[in-house]
Amino acid sequence: MYTIHKDFIPHKKVSFEKLQDIMDQPVLRKEKVSNPVIISSFTLLLSEGKWYLRVRGTEGQEGMAPCSERASYLYTLLQERILPFMLGKDARDLEQIFEEIYVRDLNYKIQGLAWWCSIAWVESAVLDMLAKTANINVTDLFGKRLRHELDLYLASGNRDTTPEEEVFVLEENMAKIGGPKAIKFKLGGRMSRNKDSLAGRTEGILYLARKHFGDAMNLLADGNGSFDAEKGIEVGQILESVNGYFYEEPCPFDDLWATKAVADGLSIPVAFGEQETSLRRFAWIIEENAAQILQPDLQYAGGFLQCIKVARMADAAGIQISPHVSGGFTSYNMLLYCAVIPNAAHFHEYKGYGNASFCSNLSVKDGKVRIPDGLGLGLDLSYVKEENSQIIFDVK
Numbered sequence: 001m002y003t004i005h006k007d008f009i010p011h012k013k014v015s016f017e018k019l020q021d022i023m024d025q026p027v028l029r030k031e032k033v034s035n036p037v038i039i040s041s042f043t044l045l046l047s048e049g050k051w052y053l054r055v056r057g058t059e060g061q062e063g064m065a066p067c068s069e070r071a072s073y074l075y076t077l078l079q080e081r082i083l084p085f086m087l088g089k090d091a092r093d094l095e096q097i098f099e100e101i102y103v104r105d106l107n108y109k110i111q112g113l114a115w116w117c118s119i120a121w122v123e124s125a126v127l128d129m130l131a132k133t134a135n136i137n138v139t140d141l142f143g144k145r146l147r148h149e150l151d152l153y154l155a156s157g158n159r160d161t162t163p164e165e166e167v168f169v170l171e172e173n174m175a176k177i178g179g180p181k182a183i184k185f186k187l188g189g190r191m192s193r194n195k196d197s198l199a200g201r202t203e204g205i206l207y208l209a210r211k212h213f214g215d216a217m218n219l220l221a222d223g224n225g226s227f228d229a230e231k232g233i234e235v236g237q238i239l240e241s242v243n244g245y246f247y248e249e250p251c252p253f254d255d256l257w258a259t260k261a262v263a264d265g266l267s268i269p270v271a272f273g274e275q276e277t278s279l280r281r282f283a284w285i286i287e288e289n290a291a292q293i294l295q296p297d298l299q300y301a302g303g304f305l306q307c308i309k310v311a312r313m314a315d316a317a318g319i320q321i322s323p324h325v326s327g328g329f330t331s332y333n334m335l336l337y338c339a340v341i342p343n344a345a346h347f348h349e350y351k352g353y354g355n356a357s358f359c360s361n362l363s364v365k366d367g368k369v370r371i372p373d374g375l376g377l378g379l380d381l382s383y384v385k386e387e388n389s390q391i392i393f394d395v396k
Contacts, residue, residue, distance in 0.1 A: 002240035002267045005218070007346045011289040012318040019283040019313045027305045029141050030092045033134045037061050037091040039126070041396035042083045044075055047389040052381065053078070055125045057091065063129025064381045066329035067121040068299060070114075075392055077118045081107055083395040091126050095305060098123075116277045116302035123303035124333065128376040137373050142308060142340045149368050150338055153182035153220060153347040159190065159197035163204035167212045180367040182218035182245060182347040185209065187235060188226020191252060195226075203238055210242040218245040218347065220271075225252035229261035236266040245347075246271045246293055256281065260290035271295055273310075274324030277302065282310050286317045293345060297324040298333040311341035320345040327351055332362075332379070335371045 038058040044067075045052045051071040054064045071078075082101055089097050098119060102108050107115070131138045139145050154177060156170055170183050185205055189197040196202050209219055221239055223232065232250035239247050248271040251258035263270040272291035276282055277300060285291050294314050296307045311321045322345035323334045331353045338344040350369070353362050363370040372378040 002243065004267060004269065005245055008269050008292060008320070009318045011292070012316070014287060014313075014317045016283060016287050018316060019286060022312045022316065023279050023283070023309055025309075025312070026095055027142060027308045028092070028095055029143065032136060032141055033092050033130050037130060037133050039086050039089055039091050041087070041394060042078075042122075042125075043386075043394050044071065044078065044392040045384060045386070045389040046392055047384045051392075052384050052389075053121050053125045054384075055091075055122075055129050057129060057133070061129050061133045063125045063127070063132060063376060064379075064384065065121060065124030065128055065377060066379075066381075068117065068326070068328055068330070070117055071121065074114050074118055077110075077114065078122065079393050079395060081105065081110075082118060082122060086122070086126075087396065091130055094123065094126055094130075098305070112277055113275065113300050116306070117299050119306075120299045120301075120303035123305060124329070124377060127304065128379075132376040135375065137336075137375065138304070138377050139336050139339050139373070142304065145339045145371075145373075146342060147339055147344065147371070148373075149370050150335065150344070150348045151182070151346055152177050152180055152350040152364070152367055152369055153184055153218070154180045155184040155220075155222075155349050155351065157186065159186050159201075162198065163201060163208040166205055167208055170209075171212075177350050177364050177369075178366045180347075180350070181216075182220055183209070183213065184220035184222055184248070184349070187221050187223045190224040190226055192226050194228060194231045202235060206238050206242050206244075215243070219243070220245050220248065220347070222248040223250040225249055225255075227251055227262075229258040229265070232258065232262040233265040236262060236268055236270075240266065240268050244268055248272070248295070249274065256285065256290060259285075260288055263290050263292065269293055271322060275300060279306065279309060279313075283313055286313050286319060289317070291319070293320050293322050295322055295324040297326050297330060298337055299326050299330045300324070304333070304337060307337060308341065311337075311343060315341075315343040319343065322348055325349045325351045332372075332377070335369065336377070339371045 051067040253275040269292035271293035
């Protein structure tokens with residue numbers, strides 16, 4: 001008989017009207033920055049193969065944030081449809097500015113992952129500037145910091161390993177974070193219409209992982225959309241039989257109905273939402289209890305402001321947040337995000353923290369990570385200089 005882990009509480013019914021009200025509430029605490037910070041320019045830099053967006057204010061204020069490699073093919077969205085309309089605006093009005101840009105020139109018709117990635121990069125740079133201007137950490141712009149460290153889980157991205165090989169890989173990598181209390185592995189063939197990556201691998205890894213790591217280890221499993229509802233429930237029942245902790249994305253990310261069917265058909269908590277970009281679809285998932293853990297990505301879902309609203313909605317229903325980490329700087333932003341939301345889950349994914357030269361102040365020990373608290377985003381990007389970089393564009 002499967003027993004849900006004590007970390008989880010029953011779903012609390014919440015109306016869409018309540019969730020819409022939460023979506024409508026501001027996040028940014030503008031009063032933390034006493035004087036206007038007028039945006040004067042943006043510069044996209046490429047330095048040693050990495051992308052960075054810099055923003056400057058009319059009084060010499062400056063902020064900078066890393067972008068992902070997607071900037072190499074999305075930068076025209078920044079250059080043509082977003083940044084020109086932010087010049088001359090008070091950065092403290094960031095939420096209103098983004099709302100206006102969203103509807104300007106019918107930009108909402110192109111919204112999706114590409115749009116919200118671009119918004120997330122801009123948001124990080126502007127928030128870095130605002131926080132540095134006020135001599136505070138970015139988290140102070142969102143409210144009180146609720147925690148200073150997080151428990152980590154070790155995730156493997158392998159699908160081409162046998163169960164025996166995968167257990168060895170996980171065992172070997174556990175030392176990187178000092179003995180985690182939770183591990184996650186891949187099931188199925190990724191968006192594969194019920195096909196396994198190797199014959200019998202899914203069932204084999206579930207049974208072998210429990211046998212090898214023992215009853216004390218929390219087992220997390222990620223389907224990456226491999227299954228339809230019927231197969232997803234079948235696999236989930238096996239995961240329940242080995243006392244799994246949670247079951248991530250059993251069905252394709254855009255099949256909300258199949259995901260809800262799996263959640264309704266199982267007792268184990270379902271984790272979902274890593275590729276979701278719409279606040280209203282998140283609200284549907286919450287209202288319908290289609291997932292018991294939400295996984296917004298700090299890049300894909302549009303940044304801190306959007307994801308904090310997701311967390312607030314989820315909290316109203318007793319749902320936890322374990323953000324998806326798409327790599328690089330989002331690994332770092334996830335830490336800051338979880339510092340301020342009340343419903344951060346027990347375990348969070350470890351994927352490294354991007355470029356070690358700006359994240360060297362991170363402390364990972366005994367399966368935990370210390371959340372940094374420096375000025376702005378807390379990143380040291382002083383090594384990114386124009387003379388050593390390619391300037392992709394200036395918007396001023």
